[in-house]
Amino acid sequence: METQKDSQRQPSVLRSLDWWTIGIYMALLVLGWMSVCGASYTFGETDIFSLSTRSGMQIVWIGTSLVLGFVLLMLDDRFYDTFAYVIYAVLLLLLFLTIFNPHEIKGSRSWLVLGPLRLQPAEFAKFATALAVSKLMSTYGFDLRQPKHFAAAAAVILTPMVFIICQRETGSALVYLAFFLMFYREGMPGGVLFTGAAMVVYFVVGIKYEQVFLWDTPTSVGKFIVLLLVQLFASGMVYVYARNRLQALRLSAFCVGVTLLILLFSEFVIPFDIVWVQLIVCAVLIGFLVYEGLTTRIIHYLLIALFSIGSIIFFYSADYVLNDVLEPHQRVRINVLLGLDDDLAGAGYNVHQSEIAIGSGGLGGKGFLNGTQTKLKFVPEQDTDFIFCTVGEEEGFVGSAGVLLLFLALILRLIHLAERQPFKFGRVYGYSVASIFLFHVFINVGMVLGLTPVIGIPLPFFSYGGSSLWGFTILLFIFLRIDAGRNLVRS
Numbered sequence: 001m002e003t004q005k006d007s008q009r010q011p012s013v014l015r016s017l018d019w020w021t022i023g024i025y026m027a028l029l030v031l032g033w034m035s036v037c038g039a040s041y042t043f044g045e046t047d048i049f050s051l052s053t054r055s056g057m058q059i060v061w062i063g064t065s066l067v068l069g070f071v072l073l074m075l076d077d078r079f080y081d082t083f084a085y086v087i088y089a090v091l092l093l094l095l096f097l098t099i100f101n102p103h104e105i106k107g108s109r110s111w112l113v114l115g116p117l118r119l120q121p122a123e124f125a126k127f128a129t130a131l132a133v134s135k136l137m138s139t140y141g142f143d144l145r146q147p148k149h150f151a152a153a154a155a156v157i158l159t160p161m162v163f164i165i166c167q168r169e170t171g172s173a174l175v176y177l178a179f180f181l182m183f184y185r186e187g188m189p190g191g192v193l194f195t196g197a198a199m200v201v202y203f204v205v206g207i208k209y210e211q212v213f214l215w216d217t218p219t220s221v222g223k224f225i226v227l228l229l230v231q232l233f234a235s236g237m238v239y240v241y242a243r244n245r246l247q248a249l250r251l252s253a254f255c256v257g258v259t260l261l262i263l264l265f266s267e268f269v270i271p272f273d274i275v276w277v278q279l280i281v282c283a284v285l286i287g288f289l290v291y292e293g294l295t296t297r298i299i300h301y302l303l304i305a306l307f308s309i310g311s312i313i314f315f316y317s318a319d320y321v322l323n324d325v326l327e328p329h330q331r332v333r334i335n336v337l338l339g340l341d342d343d344l345a346g347a348g349y350n351v352h353q354s355e356i357a358i359g360s361g362g363l364g365g366k367g368f369l370n371g372t373q374t375k376l377k378f379v380p381e382q383d384t385d386f387i388f389c390t391v392g393e394e395e396g397f398v399g400s401a402g403v404l405l406l407f408l409a410l411i412l413r414l415i416h417l418a419e420r421q422p423f424k425f426g427r428v429y430g431y432s433v434a435s436i437f438l439f440h441v442f443i444n445v446g447m448v449l450g451l452t453p454v455i456g457i458p459l460p461f462f463s464y465g466g467s468s469l470w471g472f473t474i475l476l477f478i479f480l481r482i483d484a485g486r487n488l489v490r491s
Contacts (some may be wrong), residue, residue, distance in 0.1 A: 008477060031391075039387055072478055088128045119244050182431040215267050354448045366394055414430055
């Protein structure tokens, strides 16, 4: 009887598979293999299919990924829900043990070396974390807007991040921040995302223009702009969250008016650092917000005051973090990105050479295996982290745009599949998958183009290696299996 049920269920699963997503996946695999060929090819090679070459080994990784994907589709979709915490615990243990790994590769202890095979547990921890947080958030009564529930979900995400950072693999750890995009879909207040974006603005503006002075005054442009932004952001939040438009306008006028008067006084009367006056204005603003919060009992005023205090603390600690916490190579990369250092022969070399390779491709590219910048190995890590430069050189603008459109189609399709899930577990997992893919594509392509810091994360289905390819395949096919079982009749 059980055999008969299984035979009846299996065809329905196959018919329920989203073949559009599988088609996009296959197209990305083919284009990814061609890029690996182009990136690893050396003039004079006669066999790109040989296992002694990276292009040949990539075929092995692709083949095993397809087998792995098929196995995942054959499992009951309820398996992933039932054993989500078990899978998460196993991967956490593996991440923890990897910290003490004796094998160090390029300064990182994130790789497990098993004979000729090298695996990176951080790549597999993504799907495990996605399953665990989906399981947690799908429990009865879970509400992300409640602080204790938000803290529990954040702990599930931050724990593997801490272990990965201890492995000296900061780039892979940052990927886990993508889960907060899913949080936004599931009810996290937009103010949290705005706070994160504001912190980025504070850091970039403050560091980049710290040594630039305002007119003839001893006032740092970076500090001046950041503190003014803190004041304006707080005033705007009064309008958005406290619903008091008149009060928001008055606060904005007060902050801008005082700043303008002091600036004119410093410029034409007695030059002095007006940052100190701005800090006093911030203190007055925060005091007013606290007073309003206590008298009106509207908690939003207190939260806005907390945002302002946190903004100032973050800004003044950014310089310390940059110079005393980050590793020297990370600090140099940030300085190069912000234009504070050129270092074309050092930290900026990879990005500079990748930009040359992409630019040399022009509109239509140089053709398959005809790239010169990549064939002559000018770009380090050109078949892993910087593989997109090979796409730009060989396929040109048209080919690069086509690859990005494929990734866009994949992400949009995943969002569509997530929205049609009948259960919260599937929807949360689907948005987690889409967020991870979006983060990887945005950061990887951005760093190749010199738009984001070089943090060393792979381009999905393109970068050479088995760990990343298997990790992304598992991440995707688990969701495809969950989606395929959405309409099955349960006994």
